[in-house]
Amino acid sequence: MKTEDQVSDNSQEKLNRLLARLEDTREKMEIETQTFIEATKQFTLEWTRREIELAILSLGSESSFDNLEYDNEKLSKLKSGLKEFPFRVSNIVESNLNQEDLWIHRKTQLHAGISMDYIEFKKYKMLKELTVSIRLILGCSAEFLGELNDGKPEGKGWVKESEKRKYVCFLRFSDEMTASLNRYFDRLEEFFVLNHKIKEGI
Numbered sequence: 001m002k003t004e005d006q007v008s009d010n011s012q013e014k015l016n017r018l019l020a021r022l023e024d025t026r027e028k029m030e031i032e033t034q035t036f037i038e039a040t041k042q043f044t045l046e047w048t049r050r051e052i053e054l055a056i057l058s059l060g061s062e063s064s065f066d067n068l069e070y071d072n073e074k075l076s077k078l079k080s081g082l083k084e085f086p087f088r089v090s091n092i093v094e095s096n097l098n099q100e101d102l103w104i105h106r107k108t109q110l111h112a113g114i115s116m117d118y119i120e121f122k123k124y125k126m127l128k129e130l131t132v133s134i135r136l137i138l139g140c141s142a143e144f145l146g147e148l149n150d151g152k153p154e155g156k157g158w159v160k161e162s163e164k165r166k167y168v169c170f171l172r173f174s175d176e177m178t179a180s181l182n183r184y185f186d187r188l189e190e191f192f193v194l195n196h197k198i199k200e201g202i
Contacts, residue, residue: 021194041090043173044137102130
């Protein structure tokens with residue numbers, strides 16, 4: 001028959017194993033978070049370059065003799081923006097995506113529930129919040145296009161919310177972003193279950 005001390009030691013050993021597994025899962029989720037952020041930087045850079053190139057083509061095709069000098073100035077600024085943009089995109093993405101409240105594994109207070117409905121709800125909510133953030137990132141990245149187009153951004157897929165421009169057209173994440181987020185979500189159930197066991201002292 002086990003003594004009280006032996007039971008206590010076994011419980012502590014089990015708790016330590018659970019804590020180690022939780023920390024390992026958290027670290028793997030953090031790796032996917034950073035992978036997603038880096039993939040979003042590449043996605044934003046490619047998307048904005050495409051928008052700038054379209055704006056350059058549009059200016060070139062619409063130029064007339066009367067406004068040639070003005071349009072040439074716009075073209076010069078756009079081309080300059082295209083060269084400088086890689087240095088700006090990292091800060092834009094980091095400030096919008098590298099936030100504690102967007103990533104479940106970074107939160108210290110977690111709900112105790114571990115039902116599949118609850119986990120699916122958390123995935124849906126997180127995906128929605130990330131999508132909003134990325135729409136704002138695209139708005140920030142293309143902000144100067146609006147400045148060069150009499151205050152109106154290129155195209156019609158924009159709205160302004162709280163003085164921030166947001167992209168509102170269909171948005172599809174890149175394959176790298178989707179794969180990273182899927183790997184993150186694959187670990188989410190394990191993360192919640194481990195957290196629940198530790199809180200319950202099992």
